Amino acid sequence: MDRTYRVMVIDDEESARNLMKAAFDWESLGMEVVGEAASGIEAINTIDEIKPDIAFVDISMPFMDGIEFTKLATERYPNLIIIIMTAIDQFEYARKCVSLPVFDYMLKPVVRTEVTEVLERAGNKLAGMDDFWEAIADKDGATEGDNPTESIKKYVKENFTDPKLNLAFIAQNFGFSASYLSRKFKADTGKNFVEYLTDIRMTKAIGFARSGYKMYQTASAVGIPDPNYFGRCFKKYTGKKYSEYGL
Amino acid sequence: MFSKIWKSLFTSKKRLSLSTGIKNVMVGTMLVVTASFLLSTYVVTINERKDFSKRESESVIATLSNNIVSEIDKYKSLSRLIMTDDSILTFLRSDVSRVDISMINDARYGIMDILNVTEGVDTVMIFREDMIMATTNRFSYKYDSDVLNGEEWKKDIYAGMGKAVISINSNGIAHKLEHKPVVTIGRAIYDIDSQKRTGILLMNISGTAFSRLLDNLNYSDICIMGEDGSFIAGNSEYVDLFEDEFLSTETTHKNVRVNKKLTLLSGARIENTPIVVMRVSPYGMAGIPHRMIYILVFLLFVIILLTACIGFYIRLNITEPIFELSNSMEKNRQCGKLDKIEVPVPNTELEMLENDYNSMIDHVNELIGKLVEKEKNLQKAEMRVLQEQIKPHFLYNSIDTIGYMAFDAGAKNVHEALETLGSFYRNFLSKGEKNIPLSREIWIVKDYLSIQKLRYGDILEDEYDISEEATSYIVPKLILQPLVENCIYHGIRPKGEKGTISIKAEVIDEKLHLSVKDTGVGMTQEQIEKIMTTQKGEEEDIDSESFGLWGTIERIRYYTGVEDVVSISSEIGEYTEIEFTIPNLSYPAGE
Numbered sequence: 001m002d003r004t005y006r007v008m009v010i011d012d013e014e015s016a017r018n019l020m021k022a023a024f025d026w027e028s029l030g031m032e033v034v035g036e037a038a039s040g041i042e043a044i045n046t047i048d049e050i051k052p053d054i055a056f057v058d059i060s061m062p063f064m065d066g067i068e069f070t071k072l073a074t075e076r077y078p079n080l081i082i083i084i085m086t087a088i089d090q091f092e093y094a095r096k097c098v099s100l101p102v103f104d105y106m107l108k109p110v111v112r113t114e115v116t117e118v119l120e121r122a123g124n125k126l127a128g129m130d131d132f133w134e135a136i137a138d139k140d141g142a143t144e145g146d147n148p149t150e151s152i153k154k155y156v157k158e159n160f161t162d163p164k165l166n167l168a169f170i171a172q173n174f175g176f177s178a179s180y181l182s183r184k185f186k187a188d189t190g191k192n193f194v195e196y197l198t199d200i201r202m203t204k205a206i207g208f209a210r211s212g213y214k215m216y217q218t219a220s221a222v223g224i225p226d227p228n229y230f231g232r233c234f235k236k237y238t239g240k241k242y243s244e245y246g247l
Numbered sequence: 248m249f250s251k252i253w254k255s256l257f258t259s260k261k262r263l264s265l266s267t268g269i270k271n272v273m274v275g276t277m278l279v280v281t282a283s284f285l286l287s288t289y290v291v292t293i294n295e296r297k298d299f300s301k302r303e304s305e306s307v308i309a310t311l312s313n314n315i316v317s318e319i320d321k322y323k324s325l326s327r328l329i330m331t332d333d334s335i336l337t338f339l340r341s342d343v344s345r346v347d348i349s350m351i352n353d354a355r356y357g358i359m360d361i362l363n364v365t366e367g368v369d370t371v372m373i374f375r376e377d378m379i380m381a382t383t384n385r386f387s388y389k390y391d392s393d394v395l396n397g398e399e400w401k402k403d404i405y406a407g408m409g410k411a412v413i414s415i416n417s418n419g420i421a422h423k424l425e426h427k428p429v430v431t432i433g434r435a436i437y438d439i440d441s442q443k444r445t446g447i448l449l450m451n452i453s454g455t456a457f458s459r460l461l462d463n464l465n466y467s468d469i470c471i472m473g474e475d476g477s478f479i480a481g482n483s484e485y486v487d488l489f490e491d492e493f494l495s496t497e498t499t500h501k502n503v504r505v506n507k508k509l510t511l512l513s514g515a516r517i518e519n520t521p522i523v524v525m526r527v528s529p530y531g532m533a534g535i536p537h538r539m540i541y542i543l544v545f546l547l548f549v550i551i552l553l554t555a556c557i558g559f560y561i562r563l564n565i566t567e568p569i570f571e572l573s574n575s576m577e578k579n580r581q582c583g584k585l586d587k588i589e590v591p592v593p594n595t596e597l598e599m600l601e602n603d604y605n606s607m608i609d610h611v612n613e614l615i616g617k618l619v620e621k622e623k624n625l626q627k628a629e630m631r632v633l634q635e636q637i638k639p640h641f642l643y644n645s646i647d648t649i650g651y652m653a654f655d656a657g658a659k660n661v662h663e664a665l666e667t668l669g670s671f672y673r674n675f676l677s678k679g680e681k682n683i684p685l686s687r688e689i690w691i692v693k694d695y696l697s698i699q700k701l702r703y704g705d706i707l708e709d710e711y712d713i714s715e716e717a718t719s720y721i722v723p724k725l726i727l728q729p730l731v732e733n734c735i736y737h738g739i740r741p742k743g744e745k746g747t748i749s750i751k752a753e754v755i756d757e758k759l760h761l762s763v764k765d766t767g768v769g770m771t772q773e774q775i776e777k778i779m780t781t782q783k784g785e786e787e788d789i790d791s792e793s794f795g796l797w798g799t800i801e802r803i804r805y806y807t808g809v810e811d812v813v814s815i816s817s818e819i820g821e822y823t824e825i826e827f828t829i830p831n832l833s834y835p836a837g838e
Contacts, residue, residue: 013702062740214820216742216768227743243744 005126006034008052010043010069011085012061016108020056023112029119040064041163041226044072048167048178049194051133052080054103054122059086059094063226064163067093070100076168079132081122085110133179148174149188152181153196160200161223167193202237205230209245218242266566273558277551284547288540295536297511304513304526305498311469311524312517314460319432319452319520322368323411325361326432326450329371331439332357338373338381339436339445346379354381367456369429372417372449373436388421395420404433404447413520415473417449428454428479430522454480468528474521485525488512493523503527568592572601585612643669664701670694677724682806685752685759686718692727692750699735707739710749717752720759722829723806729799730763730825737793738767738823757831764824770817779815796825803827 009020017036026032035050037043041064043055055073059066070082082102086094094105103125104118152170159165170193171178186192191199201222208218219230234242329335334357338350358371362383370384378396382388394400400418412433416422423429429451436446457471457480470485472478474494478486492499493514503512505527514525568590575588587605592598646669653661671694677683689711696709731748739746749764778797781789789797800813807829817823 014704015702062736214742214768215744217820219743227741231743 003131005031005053005123006051007031008043008047008050008055009033009036010038010040010055010061010066011036011058012038013058014038016058019110023110024116024119029116030123031119037229039226039229040066040069040072041224042229043069044164044166045194045224045229047073047077048182053126053131054081054083054119056083056085058108059084059090067100070102072164074101076166076172077132079129081125083118083122147188148176148181149185152185153189156197157200160197160204161221163223163225165197165223198233198237202234205234205242206238206245209234209242215242264566265569266562269558269561269566273554276554280547280550280554284543288543291539291543292535295539296530300511300528300530301498301500301513304500304511304528307466307469307526308498308513308515308524311461311464311466312515314464315457315471315517315522315524316520318456318460319411319413319430321365322432322450322452325365325368326371326411326434326448329358329361329373329450330434330436330448332361335373335381339375340438343375343377343379346375351379351381355383358383367452367459369423369451369453371451372421374447374449376444376446387424388417389424390421391419401447405435405444407433407435409435409437413522415475415477415479415521417451420449423451423453428473428477430454430457430473430479454478457481466526468526470525470527472523472525474516474523479522482527485512485527488525488527489523490514493525505529564593565597568594568597572597572604576604579608585615642672646672664698667694667697671698675725675728681724682721683724684718685713685720685722685761688722688724688727689713689718689750689752691725692731695728695731696748703735703740706745707735708745708747710747712749712751712753714753716754717759717761720752720754720829720831722759722761723802726799726803726827727761727763729795733796734763734765734767734823738765738769740767742766742768742820759829759831760826761829762824762826764822766822769819769821770815770823771819775815775817779813803829 007026009017011017011020017038021033021036031054034052035046037046039061044064047055057066057070057073061069066084066086070084073080073082078101082100084094084102084105085108086105087108091105091107103122106115106118152174155170155173156165167182168178171181174181176184182193185196189196201224204222205218208221209215213221215231215234216227219225219227222230224230224233231242234240234245238245334353338346338354341350354373358373358381362368362371370382370388372380372382374380400420403414404412404418406412414431414433416429417431418433432448432450432452434448435444436448437443438445454471461467461469461471461481466481468482470478470481470483470488472486472489476486476489488503488505490501492501494516496516496518498513498515501512502509504510508529510527510529512525512527514523516523571590572588572592575590579586579588585608587608588601590601592601646665650662650665650669653659653665671691674683674687674691674694677687693709693711696707700707727750731750734746734748739748746766749762751760751762751764753760774793777789778793778800781797783801803812804810809830812827812829814826815823816826
């Protein structure tokens with residue numbers, strides 16, 4: 001075991017996320033919880049920076065549920081180990097999505113011995129593999145003639161309302177590796193991709209806020225249809241709550 | 248082939264109804280009867296006509312034969328008269344040296360004297376044994392001296408021993424000029440005294456004698472011929488139709504075509520003569536057996552009438568009652584109630600069928616009753632299993648134990664949370680009751696919301712405005728909880744801001760007014776209308792977000808038996824308010 005594996009918990013209940021973080025002896029598993037998200041929307045916006053090897057995904061989440069997120073994630077991060085968490089009454093729904101290449105399904109409430117067993121198997125699988133986030137970075141070496149940054153900026157300006165937009169998506173669409181694109185973008189614009197995207201969205205959101213739109217409406221309009229996550233982004237960006245802004 | 252048709256008629260793959268079958272059989276019977284009638288009539292008519300013609304021909308030929316025989320008999324006696332004439336006797340008895348022309352002439356005159364009294368005799372020839380001949384009308388004949396000098400032609404005459412022997416055309420020794428036909432009577436002459444043969448007499452009767460006979464009898468379709476096929480008298484057109492078959496004395500019949508018309512040809516030889524009589528008669532209307540045909544037509548009518556009557560009878564007594572029976576069985580099936588049927592039927596067999604059906608209905612009802620009973624028992628058993636599975640006591644006790652452990656460890660908030668959870672489940676299960684006082688439902692909601700607050704943090708506040716009168720009002724269990732759940736998941740959470748849920752209950756005019764209001768994202772007019780108007784059975788049209796709300800509305804409609812129990816008002820981005828009006832039901836419809 002030459003590195004500590006990175007774990008991300010995606011669940012809409014804070015207590016559930018906290019339980020996941022606290023209930024396991026991550027260190028002895030050779031793992032570390034490096035990030036969490038309260039919705040599929042938030043996960044899409046943050047996963048490129050968190051760079052997890054393993055993701056726990058709850059099925060029942062508002063705005064974008066676990067199934068939808070898993071579909072997206074298996075496309076964009078084919079090597080990501082996804083463990084689905086589901087309450088008994090949604091197990092059938094989850095089973096319908098069994099065609100998705102997920103690592104395992106786990107029933108809630110959490111039983112630690114079961115989860116530990118699954119994590120050990122995941123650890124064994126990862127031991128035979130390179131860190132795919134790094135592997136992508138090694139592969140780049142791209143020296144395209146045209147500078148893609150401008151066209152990416154243009155694309156983002158036109159499509160920022162798409163809630164599924166993120167670095168991995170852009171990289172796939174423009175034919176680069178994510179880590180190369182990230183470095184290149186920062187070098188060209190002085191901002192990293194997420195900062196750039198947030199910038200555009202928040203600038204727009206401030207305008208909506210001034211016009212008196214409700215927060216959930218603005219959130220949806222700028223491509224972050226989870227108003228809770230949007231609210232946090234907005235406060236972080238402007239230093240003020242959305243509700244205070246319009247006044 | 249017939250068996251094939253038969254088979255296909257009765258075992259055809261496409262199954263026919265009885266009434267159609269009967270119709271087919273009736274029409275078939277009529278067709279067969281009519282066809283066989285026509286065929287038999289035709290055959291009978293043809294045969295009858297033929298027999299008639301045959302009989303007619305036979306009688307004509309017999310009559311004519313008799314006439315000819317008596318005619319010939321007349322000439323026979325005439326010939327005997329000639330034989331006994333003195334001049335002839337002299338001619339025959341005289342020694343050859345004494346015979347001279349004058350003696351022959353005497354003989355000739357003697358003959359002619361006798362012949363004067365009659366017509367029809369063309370010539371009489373008398374030969375002495377030495378072949379000296381006395382004859383009348385000598386020069387209208389041409390003699391064949393070879394035959395005449397031979398012995399052959401005399402043989403049959405001698406064999407007659409003096410009796411008349413009939414032959415044709417002078418027995419071959421001579422023929423009349425222009426080959427006019429004659430019938431010849433030949434006799435050997437014996438002397439009366441010495442009984443010695445003295446000569447031969449030939450008497451030729453001309454054909455015209457027979458023609459006259461035919462004329463007298465008005466026969467135009469007759470031809471009289473010699474046995475060698477030579478023409479004697481009558482219709483000469485028929486000469487070519489002669490066949491050897493007609494040489495029999497029995498009448499023989501044949502079908503021949505004369506002038507392209509089928510006709511009956513009959514012929515027979517007259518006994519003891521070489522004369523053949525042929526008759527040609529066209530088949531006419533005369534032979535048709537009219538009376539017989541009338542009888543057959545009458546029978547045909549009777550049979551057709553009978554068939555129709557039988558068909559009508561079958562329809563009236565079998566198919567129609569079967570239709571009625573079937574209709575009432577079908578009605579029985581459609582209305583879903585398996586009642587006995589009461590249809591008046593005209594005969595005992597159908598009554599038997601009806602009784603059998605009714606007893607089957609009894610049996611089926613009995614079976615259904617048993618099945619329902621069994622199903623009820625099964626459900627009870629399943630309920631017990633379910634209740635066993637829930638094991639509320641085990642759950643409550645465990646919650647209590649863990650609560651105490653938390654309390655003991657100083658985790659006061661855990662203790663409180665477990666207490667709330669226990670309270671929630673106790674009210675939620677309510678010992679399996681369907682209807683509970685509103686106060687208990689309010690407790691369910693309060694506990695539910697406090698647990699949700701623990702889960703999702705400080706996202707909502709709840710307010711209650713319940714009138715004293717309303718608390719004891721009996722309502723269906725879980726009337727509010729699903730609405731409140733709806734408020735959280737589809738109202739407040741999507742808004743991302745802290746919200747308020749207000750629950751109000753009051754009694755106005757003996758009706759409970761219950762309202763749940765949240766300050767969430769609100770509902771569009773379309774969503775509201777969809778929920779209000781969707782009927783049971785169309786619920787798949789509703790999206791999953793609204794399903795809980797719709798289901799609760801349906802339950803209250805069912806409970807109250809009233810459609811108009813709910814009103815929804817909303818403003819997008821501001822609030823949603825759902826208000827129920829529940830009448831006070833002493834005997835709730837849901838029980």
